Amino acid sequence: MKILTLDVGGTAIKTALMNDGVMENPHEMPSEAKQGGPVVLQNIQKIIDACEDFDAIGISTAGQVDSEEGSIIFANENIPNYTGMRLKNILEEKYHKPVFVENDVNAAAIGEAYYGAAVGQKDFICLTYGTGIGGAIIIDGKIYGGAKGVAGEMGHILVHPDGLKCGCGQRGCYEQYASCTALVRNSFEANPEWGSGRIIFKEFYAGSKEAEKIINDWIEEIILGLVSLVHIFNPSCIVLGGGIMNEQYIIDRVNGRLQERIMPSYRCVEVKHAKLGNNAGLYGMLATVQQKIK
Ligand SMILES: [Zn+2]
Structure with missing residues (x-):
């Protein structure tokens, strides 16, 4: 065919x-x-x-x-x-x-489920970190769409009540703190020469403690959303997509810190980066x- x-x-x-x-x-x-x-x-x-x-x-x-x-x-x-x-x-x-x-x-989540990082997984969630944060929920091998097919807007989980204003009209949404845009904003505020995800990671690998703190603080924001999602969906796997997630450091640190934050019965969850780009x-x-x- x-x-x-x-x-x-x-x-x-x-x-x-x-x-x-x-x-x-x-x-x-x-x-x-x-x-x-x-x-x-x-x-x-x-x-x-x-x-x-x-x-x-x-x-x-x-x-x-x-x-x-x-x-x-x-x-x-x-x-x-x-x-x-x-x-x-x-x-x-x-x-x-x-x-x-x-x-x-x-x-993209279906692609990862059948041909990529989540092959063999029936219950998992996928999040993509870019300008905003997109999400998809896979239950029993199928996309969970909700009543109108639009479930999975994980970028708009409220993580900081009364926090930064979001394009959706609320304040304090997850994507205002954990998206790639948020990392770049925080980096730029610390140093106007750090205007991209690539640069901040370069500084970090070169030994900058300031860059390390910015990155680790941002990873804590990523984990904040994931902790709620793990407790709601009990996924076997979380696939993180978006170009920035090719940094293995993020995946390793999220895996470690997430396990510390969730209840023991949920610790079967494994965080992976998306494979199909x-x-x-x-x-x-x-x-x-x-x-x-x-
Ligand atoms: Zn929002």
Whole structure:
């Protein structure tokens, strides 16, 4: 079976043909998301038009997705006029092939579950640390979507009541303290020359005690959210994604500190970094389509 997979983000649309599960011709094009949903849709269609032979389409996309209807429930200002777009209907009418749509964080989690860091795990959670923090909950091998399919917004767990203001309207959300953006903000405040995650880790590895403190304080913020999640979901594994998580130091320290903070009966949990990187969404759509049409 040939499944055309796409991963629609704020900057690029990544795509690859999955031919009997083997990735062929991975490439990407600008999504032109700032120009709005209709332009993104045109770019999706350009990719599909360029693919001569496929049996189904799987699309992972930014935004909150109704995966049953294959539509965008809500997209923020990163993709204007994308909210409400019925991707599945539009593309099935045009191409006469089955189309499946999933939120990008969920798709990446499914990818990790079937082809990456969480192979063999049935109950786990996935968090991605970047500008904000995204999350996905996998229960019994399936995404837990909640009543409207939008469960897993772990970035908005309240960790510091009356704390920093968040884009969601609340104060003190997890992503204001534990995202990659928060680390960079704290680093920059300490030293205006430390303006990226890469630089602060370079300083840390070079022996800077100040950089070490900033990083360790930030890791405590990461753990704050994870402690609650572990006690709610009793996961066997937590997969941490986002480029910054390639720093093994973070994974090791989170593993150690988390075990100290949680109750003994939850200590089976293992923290791992995501394995599939930028391709997690594409593999997730491969697994999603395989499940839906087998
Ligand atoms: Zn928030």
